Amino acid sequence: MVYVPNSESNTVTEIDPSSHRIVRQFPVGRVPQHIVPSYDLRTLWVTNDASNSLTPIDPRTGRPGRAVTVTDPYNLYFTPDGRYAVVMAERLREVNFLDAHTLRLHRSVSVPQCAGVNHADYTADGRYMFVSCEFGSAMIVLDVAAEKVVRTVSLPAGSSPQDVKLSPDGAVFYVADLYHDGLWVFDARTFRRIAYVRTGAGAHGLYPSRDARYLYISNRSAGTVSVLSFAARRVVATWKIPGGGSPDMGNVSADGRVLWLSGRYHADVYAFDTISGKLLARIPVGFGPHGVCVWPQPGRYSLGHTGIMR
16 A cells, blocks of 8 residues: 555545555544654554654554554654664654654653754664754764764755665765755765755655666655666656646655655645656645655565665
8 A cells, every 4th residue: 555644634545556546544643744664564653743642554454553652753763673763753852762662762862953853864784873954954973872963964054954865885875955956965984975966946755766776856846756876876867747746755666666755735646657757646635745655665674764674
């Protein structure tokens, strides 16, 4: 299924990707932001940010369970060893480590220097977490084992870093910047900013192709998707949404043939053919669709967000 959290409708919509039909819609807590696969792949968690709760979904049946209390879960990740869930408590400016099984708080890390703490990815060895500060024009580096911030990396004034993805070879991080309309490239060893690539207005979500050759970038304000070659580190194609749209977050289908994205300000979901770039479907859902999860995904375990797999 394709699982869509509708942040302004407080619902989740489930779409059958083969027929493009809605098969289920149900209420959840207030302001569901993302749908996150658990580390062990047995649960999909709906992050109900304003309700301070997570709603579990059984991915075998698509049915929701009873919500669990978790404070300010804007986004959710898991440590590479599977021991802890990592909650991005954006409103509180905290990164909270919870027991991955019981979801009880283990340690709260205050990050006052990181306004809008939200998206992240890990270095290839899992030692560090590179985290965006959406409202602070900065990134922070978390030492995962020590559970503390070890570095703050400044961005140019007026930056708004969004999604973060490690390159397939583990050499660099790509960080989308909503207001600079492109990607910052960072050395994954030194965390030094080494390049900038323009994509389109409102660069937001980042999704590698299944063959690891390309990175798909959703340009929310431009209503386009940019296709970046990892090898050349440049945009090689741009897909436009007929009639306009606001592509936000999602993922690639398991077979790599379809890119699914929410239409944040258009109350719909888009399905793109990854070969031709053609829009295959535009499906009406609830208001404010956000962190879409396409499930299942290939991989041994989930590091969180809408399906960062290893």
